[in-house]
Every structure is written in C-alpha cells, then in structure tokens.
Amino acid sequence: MKKxxxxxxxxILTPSRNTKIKLLQDYFKILDxxxxxxxxxLSDQLSFQFIKASKxxxxxxxxxDQHLFDYSYDYVGDLAETISLIWPTNKEGKSQxxxxxxxxxxxxxxxxxxxxxxxxxxxxxxxxxxxxxxICTGGLRIGVSERLVKTALADLYNKSVNEIEEIWHGLEFxxxxxxxxxxxxxxxxxxxxxxxxxxxxxxxxxxxxxxFKRLDANEFHAEYKWDGIRVQLMVSSNSVSLYSxxxxxxSSAFPEIIETTKGDAVIDGELLVGGNFKPSGFNDLxxxxxxxxxxxxxxxxxxxxxxxxxxxxxxxxxLRKLSLVKRRKYLEKFQKExxxxxxxxxxxxxxxxxxALTKYKxxxxxxxxxxxxxxxxxxxxxxxxxxxxxxKWKKNPKLxxxxxxxxxxxxxxxxxxxxxxxxxxxKENELVPIGKAYSGYTDKELLVLDKFIRNNTTNKFGPVRxxxxxIILEVAFDDVFPSNRHKSGVAMRFPRIHRIRWDKPINEVxxxxxxxxxxxxx
Amino acid sequence: xxxxxxxxxxxxxxxxIDPILPKKTAIITHGHADHARFGHDHVIATRQTIDIMxxxxxxxxAKKFTPLRYGQKYSIKNFDFTLYPAGHILGSAQVLIEKNNxxxxxxxxxxxxxxxxxxxxxxxxxxTLITEATFGLPIFQHPDPKDEIQKLIxxxxxxxxxCHIVGAYALGKxxxxxxxxxxxxxxxxxxxxxxxxxxxxxxxxxxxxxxxFEKVSSKDKSxxxxxIIIAPPSTLKDRxxxxxxxxxxxxxxxxMTVKQRAKQQGIELPLVISDHSDWNxxxxxxxxxxxxxxxxxxxxxxxxxxxxxxxxxxxxxLSIQGRSDEEIE
Numbered sequence: 001m002k003k004x005x006x007x008x009x010x011x012i013l014t015p016s017r018n019t020k021i022k023l024l025q026d027y028f029k030i031l032d033x034x035x036x037x038x039x040x041x042l043s044d045q046l047s048f049q050f051i052k053a054s055k056x057x058x059x060x061x062x063x064x065d066q067h068l069f070d071y072s073y074d075y076v077g078d079l080a081e082t083i084s085l086i087w088p089t090n091k092e093g094k095s096q097x098x099x100x101x102x103x104x105x106x107x108x109x110x111x112x113x114x115x116x117x118x119x120x121x122x123x124x125x126x127x128x129x130x131x132x133x134x135i136c137t138g139g140l141r142i143g144v145s146e147r148l149v150k151t152a153l154a155d156l157y158n159k160s161v162n163e164i165e166e167i168w169h170g171l172e173f174x175x176x177x178x179x180x181x182x183x184x185x186x187x188x189x190x191x192x193x194x195x196x197x198x199x200x201x202x203x204x205x206x207x208x209x210x211x212f213k214r215l216d217a218n219e220f221h222a223e224y225k226w227d228g229i230r231v232q233l234m235v236s237s238n239s240v241s242l243y244s245x246x247x248x249x250x251s252s253a254f255p256e257i258i259e260t261t262k263g264d265a266v267i268d269g270e271l272l273v274g275g276n277f278k279p280s281g282f283n284d285l286x287x288x289x290x291x292x293x294x295x296x297x298x299x300x301x302x303x304x305x306x307x308x309x310x311x312x313x314x315x316x317x318x319l320r321k322l323s324l325v326k327r328r329k330y331l332e333k334f335q336k337e338x339x340x341x342x343x344x345x346x347x348x349x350x351x352x353x354x355x356a357l358t359k360y361k362x363x364x365x366x367x368x369x370x371x372x373x374x375x376x377x378x379x380x381x382x383x384x385x386x387x388x389x390x391x392k393w394k395k396n397p398k399l400x401x402x403x404x405x406x407x408x409x410x411x412x413x414x415x416x417x418x419x420x421x422x423x424x425x426x427k428e429n430e431l432v433p434i435g436k437a438y439s440g441y442t443d444k445e446l447l448v449l450d451k452f453i454r455n456n457t458t459n460k461f462g463p464v465r466x467x468x469x470x471i472i473l474e475v476a477f478d479d480v481f482p483s484n485r486h487k488s489g490v491a492m493r494f495p496r497i498h499r500i501r502w503d504k505p506i507n508e509v510x511x512x513x514x515x516x517x518x519x520x521x522x
Numbered sequence: 523x524x525x526x527x528x529x530x531x532x533x534x535x536x537x538x539i540d541p542i543l544p545k546k547t548a549i550i551t552h553g554h555a556d557h558a559r560f561g562h563d564h565v566i567a568t569r570q571t572i573d574i575m576x577x578x579x580x581x582x583x584a585k586k587f588t589p590l591r592y593g594q595k596y597s598i599k600n601f602d603f604t605l606y607p608a609g610h611i612l613g614s615a616q617v618l619i620e621k622n623n624x625x626x627x628x629x630x631x632x633x634x635x636x637x638x639x640x641x642x643x644x645x646x647x648x649x650t651l652i653t654e655a656t657f658g659l660p661i662f663q664h665p666d667p668k669d670e671i672q673k674l675i676x677x678x679x680x681x682x683x684x685c686h687i688v689g690a691y692a693l694g695k696x697x698x699x700x701x702x703x704x705x706x707x708x709x710x711x712x713x714x715x716x717x718x719x720x721x722x723x724x725x726x727x728x729x730x731x732x733x734x735f736e737k738v739s740s741k742d743k744s745x746x747x748x749x750i751i752i753a754p755p756s757t758l759k760d761r762x763x764x765x766x767x768x769x770x771x772x773x774x775x776x777x778m779t780v781k782q783r784a785k786q787q788g789i790e791l792p793l794v795i796s797d798h799s800d801w802n803x804x805x806x807x808x809x810x811x812x813x814x815x816x817x818x819x820x821x822x823x824x825x826x827x828x829x830x831x832x833x834x835x836x837x838x839x840l841s842i843q844g845r846s847d848e849e850i851e
Binding site: 009012013014015064065067068069071072075076077078081082085086130409 | 659660661662663759779780781782784785788789790791792822824825828829832
C-alpha cells in the first residue's frame with residue numbers, strides 16, 4: 001500500500017507525461033499480486049459496495065467535530081484529501097499489502113463497516129488513507145487516463161498499445177492472462193469478441209498540403225462528419241447494448257434504441273437527435289447527454305436515432321478484416337432486413353479529385369455536419385487512430401475578431417507562459433467575454449502575447465490577469481450556441497486563436513448583438 | 523484589554539504593533555514584509571529585526587530605532603512592553619503588554635517546534651492572548667521537518683541529471699531549509715537566487731549554520747545538474763527557472779500539506795516545512811497561556827474561534843486590514 005500510494009502521490013504532482021509513464025512502469029515492473037489491484041484501480045474497475053462518499057462523511061463525523069470538519073472541507077475542496085488529513089492517526093499499523101488490504105476490506109460485513117473500516121483508516125498513514133478513500137469514491141482524477149496506463153504497459157513489454165486496447169474490454173481481474181502474455185509466457189488472451197465493446201477506428205486530421213499530393217483520390221470515398229456522439233451498437237436476438245466511444249455502456253440513457261433495435265450485428269455509427277432521421281444539432285443532443293435515464297417526455301421532445309457508418313460483426317461473423325467496401329454491403333443487408341430500427345445509413349460520397357470533394361466539405365446542410373470523413377475503400381476496421389486509412393477534413397471554421405481581456409498561465413510545456421486567453425466583444429460601452437482559448441497560436445505569437453500580458457496587466461484576480469484592452473485576436477471556432485451559463489449568452493465550440501489582428505483598432509470589433517445576429521443566435 | 527483596538531493600536535500612548543502604514547511609534551514583531559514596513563518615526567524591535575529591516579529597506583527606513591533584548595522591559599507611560607522569542611524567524615518576537623496588572627500577549631507569527639535558525643518560542647502566561655491562525659484548521663498537522671528535508675535529499679540522490687529548485691521565502695524559510703539540509707549532513711554548496719544573498723549573508727554573520735552558498739550565475743546549464751537551488755516562490759513559474767537543467771520544482775511551505783494546492787501551483791516535490799504553528803500547537807499554546815480571552819488574527823480564524831468557544835473561552839476574530847491569508851510569508 002505504501003508503494004502504491006506514493007505512486008499515486010507522484011502521479012498527481014507530475015505534469016510530464018513521460019515521467020508518468022516511467023512511474024507507472026517502475027511500479028508494474030515489480031511482479032507481485034499487487035499490480036493486478038493497481039491495474040484495476042487505475043482503470044476505475046474496483047469499488048467497494050458499501051463505502052461511498054456519504055458513508056465516509058458519516059465515519060469522519062464519528063471521529064472529529066462536524067463543524068471543524070466542515071470548515072476544513074470548505075478550505076481543501078476535496079473529500080478524500082480532507083478526510084485523510086483530519087483523521088486522527090492512531091499508531092500507524094504494520095504496512096499492509098495493497099492486495100491484502102483490499103481483500104480484507106471486501107470481507108467487511110455491512111453491519112460492521114463503521115467500526116471495521118474506521119479501524120483500517122486509523123492504521124494507515126495520511127497518504128495511504130488518501131489513496132484508499134480515492135479508491136472508495138472512484139474516479140481518481142490524478143491526471144492518468146486508461147490509455148496512458150495501457151501505453152506504459154505496452155512500452156514496458158514491447159507490445160503495441162493497440163493490441164492491448166483490442167483485448168482490454170474482454171479482460172477480467174486479476175488479468176493473469178494479460179500479464180502472462182505481456183511477459184511472452186503465453187499467447188494473446190482469447191476473448192469472445194462478439195460480446196464486448198470493440199475499440200473504435202478513429203481518423204486523423206488531413207493535412208491539405210501534404211496528404212492531397214500524396215494520396216490518390218480514387219482509392220477513397222467520403223462520408224459526412226456528423227456532430228453527434230460516436231456509438232457502438234451491439235444487437236443480438238436476446239440483447240441490445242449501446243456503448244460510447246470510450247467503451248462506457250450508455251444503454252440506459254437511450255431506452256428507445258434498446259427497445260426497438262432488431263437483428264444480429266455490431267454497428268458503428270453516430271447518435272444524433274432529431275425526428276424522421278433529420279438531425280437537429282448538437283445543442284439539442286446535449287439535452288440527452290450525461291443522463292443516466294431518459295424520461296418519456298424527454299424521449300418525445302428530443303428523439304434520437306443512429307446514423308450507421310460501419311458494421312463490425314454480422315450474424316456472428318467477424319467482418320473487421322474485410323475491406324470497407326465489403327463491410328458496407330453487409331451494412332446495407334443488415335439495414336434491409338431490419339427496417340423498423342431507428343437507424344439510417346450514412347451517405348457515401350464518391351469523387352475522383354480532391355477539388356471535387358471540397359464543395360461537399362463546406363456546403364452541406366449548413367451547420368449540421370462538421371465536414372467530411374475520408375476513408376480508404378479497402379481499409380480493414382482497425383482500432384485506434386492508425387495513420388493512412390481514415391482522415392477527417394473539417395469545414396473552414398467560423399471566425400470572429402475579439403478583444404483580449406484576461407489571461408492565465410498555461411499547463412504542461414506552456415506552464416510558465418500566459419497562454420490561456422479570454423476574449424470578448426462589445427456590449428454598449430463595455431466588453432463582455434465570449435470565450436476562452438488556449439491553442440492555435442504559433443510559438444512566436446505566444447511569446448509576443450506573453451510579453452504583452454506581463455507588461456500590460458491592469459488587475460489581478462488570483463491567477464487571472466486583466467490586461468489593457470489593445471490586442472485583437474481573430475478567433476476560429478467550430479460552432480456557437482445560446483447559453484444561459486455565460487454572461488454573453490453564448491458558448492463557443494472549440495475556440496482557438498487564428499491570428500493576431502495588429503491592423504485593426506478595437507472600436508471596430510463587433511457588438512454581442514451583431515455577433516448573435518451573424519451566427520443566428522436568438 | 524480594551525486599551526488596544528482591532529488594528530493593534532494603543533490610542534492612549536499612540537503606539538502601533540506591526541502597522542501597515544507609516545506611524546509615529548511602531549513595535550515590530552519580525553522582519554517579514556507584511557509586518558515590518560518602511561517609514562515609521564520610531565521602531566521598537568529586537569536588534570535582529572532592526573538589522574533585517576535595514577537590509578531590506580535601507581538604513582534610513584525609520585527615523586529612530588530602539589533595539590530591545592528578549593525579556594528586557596520597555597515602558598511608555600503606564601504601559602510596560604517586553605519582547606519574548608516567537609520561534610518564527612531570526613529576531614521574531616511576541617509582545618507582552620502589561621497595564622494595571624492586565625497581561626496581554628500578541629504572539630505575532632510563531633511556531634513552537636524546534637528551529638536552529640532562531641531563538642525558540644517561549645510560552646508567556648497572560649490574561650488576553652492575541653494569536654495568529656495561519657494554519658488554524660485541524661487538517662494542518664506539520665510533520666517532522668527532518669523527514670521532509672530527507673525527501674529532498676533522497677530526490678537529489680535519485681535524480682542525478684535534474685536540478686532541484688526549492689521555493690522558499692527569502693527571509694527565514696530559505697535559511698531554515700539551508701540549515702535543515704546541513705543538519706541532515708548535506709554538505710554541498712547550495713545555490714541561491716540573487717534576492718536571497720544579503721539575507722543569507724546576514725544569517726551567516728549571526729552564526730546560523732546555513733553552510734556554503736553561492737549566488738546562481740549564468741553558468742553552463744549542465745553545471746546545475748544534481749544541485750539544489752533556493753529561490754523565492756514567485757520565481758518558480760517564471761522564465762527564470764527555465765535556465766536550469768530539467769528542474770524539479772519543490773516548495774517548502776506549510777501550505778504543501780494539501781496536495782491539491784501543490785498540484786495547482788505546479789509543485790512536483792512538496793515539502794511541508796512551516797514557520798507557523800500547526801493546529802495542535804495553536805490549541806496547546808492557547809491552553810497553556812491560561813488566557814481567558816482569545817483574539818484570533820491572520821488566517822483561518824473561524825475554526826479556532828469555534829474551538830475556543832467550545833472550551834468556554836471568550837473568543838473572537840480580530841481583523842487586521844491589508845492582509846490576505848495565503849500571501850503571508
């Protein structure tokens with residue numbers, strides 16, 4: 001437990017990705033029973049049934065004065081950390097193995113939780129206590145993604161991260177077969193692929209200058225890139241389930257899909273909101289996102305459907321090694337056989353030159369798609385973001401000139417620079433912020449902006465600096481929606497700095513009224 | 523106790539304790555910038571605090587100086603003042619004010635734990651105690667500073683190609699970190715940011731063991747591999763720290779107790795080394811002072827006020843203008 005908790009401690013404080021990978025590898029190198037537990041925890045697959053945040057609060061109130069705890073929690077702002085710091089340490093007990101500790105906690109009966117779990121907490125050091133509570137409350141938030149853990153393991157054992165990715169969802173604690181395979185003691189674990197989520201095939205952004213010269217347009221076809229959420233739908237005679245891009249089961253949020261879908265297949269598609277297979281925009285879709293359940297009312301008001309891109313399995317047959325064109329035939333067959341499904345097919349765009357594709361990219365359905373996906377006709381279905389098969393070509397972004405208002409220091413490699421910019425437009429004689437961006441500029445532009453900010457700060461609010469209103473930024477963004485969370489009444493999707501407009505005086509920047517009119521926001 | 527107001531001003535004799543603005547007579551508890559300011563007519567403080575003020579603000583930072591030894595009584599009309607060690611930094615003092623048999627102690631910033639860089643805290647019994655509360659929450663329970671400094675030494679040993687930049691306030695904390703390193707037998711030269719130089723020289727002159735130190739200069743990048751550099755916290759995120767080879771950013775402060783704070787500030791190696799009392803020391807001091815009346819300043823007053831009331835002590839927060847909690851040195 002000591003080792004694992006200091007691993008988490010170091011991971012949370014390390015900004016560098018490479019250092020994180022190294023820390024993970026140093027831990028996983030030690031071949032003992034703890035690493036299975038560590039892997040389960042890091043991939044958020046371990047939890048204790050009876051011990052949740054509310055139970056922990058109850059326990060801490062038994063130990064310390066409630067007011068003193070509340071004052072402290074208010075200050076720290078993190079439950080696990082507050083409890084770990086405030087919990088009275090008895091004499092630290094013998095340091096326990098991570099595996100032993102977790103098994104002994106699992107054995108605690110519900111009726112004995114209060115005394116037994118409190119005893120466990122009392123015998124741990126601060127940092128171990130913090131770790132254990134983090135495990136209990138789930139979601140470690142230590143800046144380590146599942147992908148990073150897989151990458152660390154893959155690099156350590158000279159495997160490809162995609163191979164791990166592919167079998168990942170079929171693995172179970174304690175991952176014996178995984179570790180044995182990693183060490184080359186056995187062959188790759190055999191997984192029943194029909195039953196589990198298959199990591200999706202993703203696209204790389206196209207480089208207009210390089211790629212169009214290099215690639216033969218005739219080997220590709222295109223589809224519109226829809227702005228919904230990418231899903232994987234698994235249908236068989238006895239069950240239907242829906243997974244998000246990251247492999248989360250989101251079936252319960254979309255009961256109409258689960259109840260109505262017929263057939264036997266695994267479908268890759270885009271979940272969209274709209275009646276009669278007419279998508280009505282991302283803003284409407286948001287009404288259906290991040291909900292565990294959907295009421296009948298919500299289903300009626302914001303109906304959903306799936307626009308199918310691809311098919312991975314058909315009647316038990318693995319199609320992933322077939323070409324895209326052949327898979328498409330199966331997809332059409334599936335569609336013909338099951339006409340009552342809330343599924344339609346993504347349109348195929350054929351073209352013979354890249355110029356010909358341009359008009360599709362920019363001028364279709366106005367705001368409802370984000371551009372086009374360009375897919376190699378004979379591509380297999382490969383997990384992850386493999387180069388050379390699928391590309392995304394986004395339509396030209398929307399642009400607005402806005403005035404730099406506030407700046408904050410960035411993270412990672414930009415950590416000592418003022419690199420997060422809030423910008424605004426006029427509202428009568430004042431400025432009102434419309435968005436925040438921390439990318440898009442060149443290194444040179446960043447240096448200039450950083451210097452300007454240091455020399456022209458007019459006010460400080462904690463880490464935020466207000467600056468002289470002098471710099472005009474041309475901001476690119478994918479879309480903009482009405483929002484009642486922001487003072488300006490608008491929320492931008494993916495804003496980034498396009499360039500600095502040295503040529504433009506600030507009084508020529510538009511007003512929020514004009515902005516809303518231009519981008520059709522009521 | 524009603525002879526002193528919430529600004530630590532004694533109207534009867536026109537004396538202020540640690541005033542922010544220039545005043546006629548100022549008793550200064552210690553040299554940190556939120557206590558010791560430029561421009562008073564008459565400064566009363568320990569000799570070391572006066573020296574530090576002169577180093578920071580120049581010889582003419584006050585018109586007149588009266589140095590007091592610890593324990594030496596100084597009277598103005600019917601008020602008697604005595605300074606006692608506060609254990610916070612070199613020269614730091616608590617102020618005992620006696621008038622008509624009423625004893626009032628202003629602790630200033632203080633810590634109870636051992637520290638070789640200054641005279642250690644002396645408990646003074648009193649009727650009214652005005653205590654600081656920088657770390658006035660039960661989550662703050664400072665670990666042994668030796669263990670913390672060992673973390674730094676271990677990290678230096680393991681990460682041979684990195685340099686360690688330790689953020690520490692220029693006055694007090696920087697020299698304490700240096701002294702702790704020496705106590706743990708770290709004998710290499712310690713490199714310091716230019717703004718620390720004069721104060722380090724002063725500590726050396728006062729025979730505080732901070733060992734060999736040298737100002738950082740524009741040497742070849744690789745020179746600083748494996749070295750410890752001490753710098754004010756404000757420089758950690760600045761371009762200044764970019765000149766060093768693979769710096770590991772450390773910070774010596776009581777605030778480092780809270781991981782989320784360390785993370786927010788981009789600190790990779792937090793060292794919980796504080797020159798303020800932790801929660802238990804605050805409670806202990808309140809109890810042992812035998813004071814019935816507790817006034818609380820500087821920091822997280824709420825929890826401490828709540829605690830004192832539960833102990834049937836008269837207690838309230840005392841707000842002193844111009845000070846915000848986390849910028850205190």
